[in-house]
Amino acid sequence: MRRTRQSSSNTSTIISLPPPTHCYRILMRIPIQNVTPECGHAEVCGWVHEVRDLGGLAFMLIRDRTGIIQVTIPKKKVPEAVLAAVKAVSRESVVRVAGPVKAIDKAPGGRELVPESIEIISLAETPLPLDVSEKVLAEMDTRLDSRFLDVRRPRVAAVFEIRSAAIHAINQYFHDNGFTNITTPKIVAAATEGGTELFPIAYFDKEAFLNQSPQLYKQMMMSAGCEKVYEIGPIFRAEEHNTTKHLNEATSIDIEVSFADHLEVMRILEDLIVKTYAYVNTTCSVQLANLEINEFILPKAPFPRLPYADAIEIAKKKIEEPIKYGDDISPAAERAIGAEMGGHYFIVDWPSEIRPYYAMQYEDDPSICKAFDMMHPRMELSSGAQREHRYDRLVQQISKKGLNPESFDFYLRPFRYGMPPHAGWGLGADRLVMTMLGLSNVREAVLFPRDMHRLVP
RNA sequence: GCCCAGGUAGUGUAGUGGCCUAUCAUGAUUGCCUGUCACGCAAUCGACUCGGAUUCGAAUUCCGACCUGGGCGCCA
Numbered sequence: 061m062r063r064t065r066q067s068s069s070n071t072s073t074i075i076s077l078p079p080p081t082h083c084y085r086i087l088m089r090i091p092i093q094n095v096t097p098e099c100g101h102a103e104v105c106g107w108v109h110e111v112r113d114l115g116g117l118a119f120m121l122i123r124d125r126t127g128i129i130q131v132t133i134p135k136k137k138v139p140e141a142v143l144a145a146v147k148a149v150s151r152e153s154v155v156r157v158a159g160p161v162k163a164i165d166k167a168p169g170g171r172e173l174v175p176e177s178i179e180i181i182s183l184a185e186t187p188l189p190l191d192v193s194e195k196v197l198a199e200m201d202t203r204l205d206s207r208f209l210d211v212r213r214p215r216v217a218a219v220f221e222i223r224s225a226a227i228h229a230i231n232q233y234f235h236d237n238g239f240t241n242i243t244t245p246k247i248v249a250a251a252t253e254g255g256t257e258l259f260p261i262a263y264f265d266k267e268a269f270l271n272q273s274p275q276l277y278k279q280m281m282m283s284a285g286c287e288k289v290y291e292i293g294p295i296f297r298a299e300e301h302n303t304t305k306h307l308n309e310a311t312s313i314d315i316e317v318s319f320a321d322h323l324e325v326m327r328i329l330e331d332l333i334v335k336t337y338a339y340v341n342t343t344c345s346v347q348l349a350n351l352e353i354n355e356f357i358l359p360k361a362p363f364p365r366l367p368y369a370d371a372i373e374i375a376k377k378k379i380e381e382p383i384k385y386g387d388d389i390s391p392a393a394e395r396a397i398g399a400e401m402g403g404h405y406f407i408v409d410w411p412s413e414i415r416p417y418y419a420m421q422y423e424d425d426p427s428i429c430k431a432f433d434m435m436h437p438r439m440e441l442s443s444g445a446q447r448e449h450r451y452d453r454l455v456q457q458i459s460k461k462g463l464n465p466e467s468f469d470f471y472l473r474p475f476r477y478g479m480p481p482h483a484g485w486g487l488g489a490d491r492l493v494m495t496m497l498g499l500s501n502v503r504e505a506v507l508f509p510r511d512m513h514r515l516v517p
Numbered sequence: 518g519c520c521c522a523g524g525u526a527g528u529g530u531a532g533u534g535g536c537c538u539a540u541c542a543u544g545a546u547u548g549c550c551u552g553u554c555a556c557g558c559a560a561u562c563g564a565c566u567c568g569g570a571u572u573c574g575a576a577u578u579c580c581g582a583c584c585u586g587g588g589c590g591c592c593a
Contacts, residue, residue: 116551
């Protein structure tokens with residue numbers, strides 16, 4: 061502590077910090093992983109992980125996000141106030157403990173803190189809604205009800221630290237490659253594509269919806285001349301699905317690139333996946349260890365390009381249910397094909413009739429289009445396409461789908477004033493984290509998941 | 518939306534008509550214990566989702582509601 065105080069006073073001399081008030085205390089606090097016998101003296105703040113009272117000797121484990129330290133209380137040698145605090149404190153209370161740090165082989169981590177003072181900053185109620193120390197595991201529903209306690213568990217925190225690292229790597233990748241980060245509205249007037257249900261919301265005297273995808277806006281930015289854009293943001297789908305891989309609010313990583321075709325944006329996608337895994341691998345070893353992931357398998361580019369027609373053939377051979385060319389790929393088929401492929405792969409050359417109107421058809425065979433899905437063996441992670449940028453063709457394709465081009469006026473307008481050819485994709489961030497870490501439920505990868513049954517917290 | 522399986526102390530569970538005054542673990546409370554590390558020991562506390570029905574008797578069977586998990590559909 062002496063050392064820390066000195067350095068902070070030096071710092072304030074140099075850069076003239078305002079007189080320390082409560083910040084002074086924060087500067088004195090040492091992250092638990094940095095507490096070593098060389099500190100001499102330390103002040104740690106954290107949560108009471110456990111108390112073990114042996115009679116004349118008590119142990120208290122203090123946890124912060126960096127680790128756990130043992131506080132050892134020889135009852136005859138510590139101040140009266142410390143004894144009172146040890147007696148009064150409950151598990152998961154927030155405390156500040158200060159005292160000398162000693163090297164002791166029999167203590168966890170080889171060091172322990174003997175308190176001169178223990179301050180109970182925030183006393184936790186008992187009993188706890190779930191067991192943070194993981195002696196008894198809680199079910200997903202219980203955990204989500206008390207997510208603030210759930211995330212105190214290192215293995216849960218690890219998921220979100222890795223998610224953060226992955227998102228960082230993705231932002232970095234786009235930044236390094238000249239993409240413009242955009243933010244598009246989530247409150248919109250109408251659907252951008254058919255199919256999925258929208259959440260209606262009250263918007264003053266108008267009808268509005270939560271956006272299901274930034275698709276239209278990304279494409280508008282192509283017309284706007286931004287050439288390479290990306291967005292990481294929420295998307296909303298009002299589907300009444302009830303599965304381990306669907307949410308009503310998800311995070312989508314979206315890109316759109318001008319003068320690129322589907323093949324080019326596929327290369328970007330696989331490169332991004334490979335680099336994101338690599339970044340997590342090199343920066344999150346502690347978190348991966350917390351998750352007991354001993355072998356973090358790094359995907360290798362290029363991912364195989366599997367034509368849709370071949371994917372259907374594989375599924376036909378491997379699963380019972382009838383499946384034919386032109387069908388959507390069912391979850392069972394998805395798993396069967398995934399098992400065959402063994403790693404990330406693309407499904408390409410989709411029948412035009414089962415892809416949205418905006419996918420560009422092949423010139424030599426309009427029955428298939430330049431759309432793709434990027435798959436993990438367990439599920440779909442991304443879907444994208446080269447878009448149809450020619451106004452007349454686009455109108456034609458909208459009509460062919462049985463839709464009325466007039467109701468797409470807002471969408472079509474940018475195509476009338478100089479639209480470059482372009483391609484893009486959307487990648488599910490939650491599913492990316494889920495499959496990366498082998499989580500069984502997408503809810504594990506989302507702090508506060510929104511599904512049909514859950515709106516709180 | 519459909520199908521299946523469930524709902525028992527704070528948490529996770531056992532219990533398929535009477536042996537339930539409900540099992541076990543964890544937890545909480547109190548006491549003992551100077552090297553614990555899932556500390557140990559002792560005592561205590563704490564639960565059958567709700568409503569209706571069948572039955573001499575229901576945690577257990579039936580009906581309805583609500584809630585949860587999984588699969589499918591839809592979707593990404």
